[in-house]
Amino acid sequence: MDGENPLRLAVVIGSVREGRFGPTAANWFLEQVAPRTDVDVDVLDLADACLPDRLGTSPVPSEVAxxxxxxxxxxAFVIVTPEYNHSFPASLKTLIDWHHDEWQRKPVAFVSYGGFCGGLRAVEALRLVFAGLHAATLRDVVSFHGIPASFDAAGRPLDAEAKAAAAKTLLDELTWWARALRDARAARALG
Incomplete structure (x- = not known):
């Protein structure tokens, strides 16, 4: 598919901790996306968004708006998430909880990172949350285990070839689902 009607891909960097690894993982992923002409990327770094953690305030805070x-x-979405205490960070839950309709009937993929499990427990917890929002999560995940030791000083994974192949699989699946769901949303809105 060429760039005539590119998909809009939001890449969300979910950690806001000082010294976080999220930007390194996200920058590597964005390098994998860069050659593609079928997507336009918007990077949403939650450390910059400064979303309030007190939900339901009125009027809606300007950061949320x-x-x-x-x-x-x-x-479509790619969520870049660490695993904190066997789950995902509160900053991601805050983002998700402030918004509802924006996620519906769209595909969500994950780039995860962490220690032994590489963030996969965070991904599994996020799948449940996104199911409640009628979002379609993908099976394929890019997962980095043993952070930061699995990356070199330049911010590249030590097993770069395998990770690039995983990212390609993820992107191919994500764009298929994104196109199918975009067409379906355009053809038939739910009442």
């Missing part, structure tokens, strides 16, 4: 249209415009 600024993020909503970016999520709404996306045809």
């Amino acid at each position: 600024a993020v909503g249209p970016r999520l709404e415009a996306a045809d």
Whole structure:
């Protein structure tokens, strides 16, 4: 598919901790996306978004209002998440909970990282949350285990070839689902 009608991909960097690894993983993933002409990327770094953790305030805080249209415009999402205490960070839950309709009937893929499990427990927990929002999570995941030792000083994974192949599989599946769901949303809105 060429760039005539590219998909809008939102890449969400989910950690806001000081000294976080998220930007390294996200930058590597963005390098994998860069050659593709079938996607336009919007990077949403939650450390910059500064979303309030007190939900349901009225009027909607300006930080929340600024993020909503970016999520709404996306045809697909890639969530870059660490694993904290066998789950995902509170900053991601805050983002998800402030928004509802923006996620619906769109595919969500994951790039995860962490220690022994490589963030996979965070991914499994996120699958349940996104199912409740009628979002379609993908089976394929890019997972980095043993962070930061599995990356070199330049921010490249030591097993670069295998990770690049995993990213290609993820992107191919994600774009298929994104296109199918975008077409379905356009053809038939739920009442």
